[in-house]
Amino acid sequence: xxxxxxxxxxxxxxxxxxxxxxxxxxxxxxxxxxxxxxxxxxxxxxxxxxxxxxxxxxxxxxxxxxxxxxxxxxxxxxxxxxxxxxxxxxxxxxxxxxxxxxxxxxxxx
Amino acid sequence: xxxxxxxxxxxxxxxxxxxxxxxxxxxxxxxxxxxxxxxxxxxxxxxxxxxxxxxxxxxxxxxxxxxxxxxxxxxxxxxxxxxxxxxxxxxxxxxxxxxxxxxxxxxxxxxxxxx
Numbered sequence: 001x002x003x004x005x006x007x008x009x010x011x012x013x014x015x016x017x018x019x020x021x022x023x024x025x026x027x028x029x030x031x032x033x034x035x036x037x038x039x040x041x042x043x044x045x046x047x048x049x050x051x052x053x054x055x056x057x058x059x060x061x062x063x064x065x066x067x068x069x070x071x072x073x074x075x076x077x078x079x080x081x082x083x084x085x086x087x088x089x090x091x092x093x094x095x096x097x098x099x100x101x102x103x104x105x106x107x108x109x
Numbered sequence: 110x111x112x113x114x115x116x117x118x119x120x121x122x123x124x125x126x127x128x129x130x131x132x133x134x135x136x137x138x139x140x141x142x143x144x145x146x147x148x149x150x151x152x153x154x155x156x157x158x159x160x161x162x163x164x165x166x167x168x169x170x171x172x173x174x175x176x177x178x179x180x181x182x183x184x185x186x187x188x189x190x191x192x193x194x195x196x197x198x199x200x201x202x203x204x205x206x207x208x209x210x211x212x213x214x215x216x217x218x219x220x221x222x223x224x
Contacts, residue, residue, distance in 0.1 A: 006113065014120075022128045025131035035202050037140050041140065041144050048127075055159050064171055067162060074181055082192055085193045089199060089200075
């Protein structure tokens with residue numbers, strides 16, 4: 001669609017490379033993250049970066065339907081993040097309830 | 110021509126903000142501070158790139174879809190951040206050692222403030 005040395009193609013190449021490096025940096029936090037919450041946040045950032053990557057690739061390749069893919073991916077990623085956050089909340093509540101129960105048992109109630 | 114220059118500029122700027130977000134995700138000291146980088150800089154980067162797409166194609170359909178995607182990102186990022194932040198605090202993350210204001214300290218886990 002565009003000439004090989006067009007400004008947009010050069011900027012698109014640069015942006016694709018930078019976004020790829022960013023995705024790998026966020027994946028490093030996903031692997032390292034000390035808590036489950038860190039991993040969920042890293043996963044959230046990865047999904048936002050993938051949306052940006054898809055939009056950039058849609059400019060770079062001239063294929064507009066990648067924009068629809070980006071919108072659909074953003075929807076699914078939001079649902080996934082909400083589900084993981086609720087899972088974390090619920091397991092924390094259950095843990096604190098168990099701790100309260102153990103306190104009561106050890107106090108002889 | 111103007112559109113091309115604007116597109117290239119927005120692409121570079123958006124990818125730069127995304128890179129800053131990822132760098133902050135890797136380097137910042139604790140969970141809630143890292144959430145700050147991920148939510149704001151990441152959304153800004155993706156939004157700038159979507160605006161670049163709208164400028165590049167300059168068609169009403171593409172522009173509308175790009176705007177819808179930006180609106181969706183702007184709506185969902187705070188909701189997701191709030192959910193994760195509450196769950197993270199409730200599950201007892203360790204705060205950074207230089208954080209000296211914690212107004213929720215005795216509200217969620219009374220009696221176990223030393224977490």
